[in-house]
Amino acid sequence: MTTLSTATILPPLTPSTGLPPSWEIRLSRSHSIPYYFNTSTYESTWEPPLGTDAEQLKVYMATNHSYILPSGAASGTNQRSKIRCSHLLIKHSGSRRPSSWKEKYITRSEHDAFTILSALESRIRNGEATLAELALTESDCSSARKGGDLGYFGKGEMQTEFEDAAFALNVGEMSGIVKTGSGLHLIERTA
Structure with a gap:
C-alpha cells in the first residue's frame, strides 16, 4: 500500500512593497x-x-x-504610457515664471543657474547626495517639498524638452541638464 504525502500549497509570492507594516x-x-x-x-x-x-x-x-498601452495602440508597438519622475529645477530671470517658494524674484542669469545645477549634478553623481535630498532645499519647483516627485504623467502632459528627456530614461537613471521654458532641470526616472 502506498501512502500519499500531503503538501502545503503556498500562495504565489508577490514582490514586497517595502512599506512598513499596515x-x-x-x-x-x-x-x-x-x-x-x-x-x-x-x-x-x-x-x-x-x-x-x-x-x-x-x-x-x-x-x-508602470502602465503599458495595449499592443498596437498609438505607434503600433507596446510602450509605457505613464512614467514617474522626480526633478530638481533651477530657475533664472528668463524662466517663464521667475519666482519660487524660495525667492519672490529670481534675478540670476541662465549661466548662473547652469553653474548652480552643474555643481548639484556633480554631488549627485559622486554619491554625496540624492536628487530627492537636494530637491528638498535647492529646487525652485513646489515639488521640492516632495523631494522633487512629480508623480505619474504621460505623453503631452509636460513641456516637450522635459518629456523627451524623461521618456528616454530607464527607471533609476538621471538625465543631464535639460533646458525648458521653466528653467534648467535634472530629471530622475523613478517608475
Whole structure:
C-alpha cells in the first residue's frame, strides 16, 4: 500500500512593497495614480510613509505601476504610457515664471543657474547626495517639498524638452541638464 504525502500549497509570492507594516498601495479613483493607505489608522498619503524601504518600493512600483498601452495602440508597438519622475529645477530671470517658494524674484542669469545645477549634478553623481535630498532645499519647483516627485504623467502632459528627456530614461537613471521654458532641470526616472 502506498501512502500519499500531503503538501502545503503556498500562495504565489508577490514582490514586497517595502512599506512598513499596515501600509498598502491603493489606486486613486479620481487621479488613477497610486497612493499609500494605512489599514490600521486609515491614514492616506501621496508620499511613501516613514520607514519605507525606498529601493524595494522603487522596484515594486516599476513592476506593478508602470502602465503599458495595449499592443498596437498609438505607434503600433507596446510602450509605457505613464512614467514617474522626480526633478530638481533651477530657475533664472528668463524662466517663464521667475519666482519660487524660495525667492519672490529670481534675478540670476541662465549661466548662473547652469553653474548652480552643474555643481548639484556633480554631488549627485559622486554619491554625496540624492536628487530627492537636494530637491528638498535647492529646487525652485513646489515639488521640492516632495523631494522633487512629480508623480505619474504621460505623453503631452509636460513641456516637450522635459518629456523627451524623461521618456528616454530607464527607471533609476538621471538625465543631464535639460533646458525648458521653466528653467534648467535634472530629471530622475523613478517608475
